[in-house]
Amino acid sequence: MPRIAPLEPPYEAEIQSQFDRIMRGAPPLMLFRVMTSNPRAWDKFRAGSLLDRGPLNLREREIVIDRTCALNACEYEWGVHVTTFGPAAGLSDAEIRATVGEGAEAPCWSAAERTLIRAVEALHARSTLSDSEFSALSSHYDDAKIFEIILLCGFYRTVSYLANGLRLPLEDKVARFPA
Known part of the structure; x- marks a missing residue:
């Protein structure tokens, strides 16, 4: 069990509606159930989330999220994303392992x-990009995508803190870190 008890079904109509919108009919993730146990935290989480499509394509988005979660040792969120969005x-299997x-x-x-992942790694290590790292990123991505990359790194670092700090149990049937 996580360190903070998750909300248990049946859910209030508004919460159920939010889960349905986010999960598209699948059962809500433990992360969401734990977050909804604190309405203020859940509202802040949803307000700051990047669950919309955004300017990055799905592949770019998932590379950023997966690498960010891996760097933060967040097997919970990495596994959810690799399983749900990786295909x-x-x-590829090699890219997922990488x-x-x-x-x-x-x-x-x-x-x-490679430039995208270097930016993720720099943000993780130093919370900034050097001029050369930013220039390299700018040679492949426009300003809107660069904002999204930085925002995704920050948001999924927060998600990693939540999942790790609350000791969320790994979801059933999702990928695990490679050995």
Whole structure:
């Protein structure tokens, strides 16, 4: 069990509606059930979330999220994303493993993806991008995408803190970090 008890069904109509919108009919994730146990935290989480499509394509988005979660040792959220979005994003098994292991140095990435992952790694390590890192990122991504990359890194670092700090149990039937 997580450190804070999750909301149990049946859910109030508004919460059920929010779960349905986010989960598209699937049962709500433990993360969402725990967050809804505190209405203020849930409202803040949803207000700051990046659950919409945004300017990145699905592949770029998932690379950012998966690498961010892996760098934060958040197997919970990494597994949810790899399982739910990895196939649709076209991530190969080698690329999925690289989000946990080699990162930007894995030979499986394109030049743009390598630059993207380097930016994620820099933000994780130093909370900033050097001028050369920003310039490299700008050579592949426009301003809207750069904002989204930085926002996703920050948001999924927060999600990692929540999942790890609350000791959320891993969801059933989702990927685990490679050995």
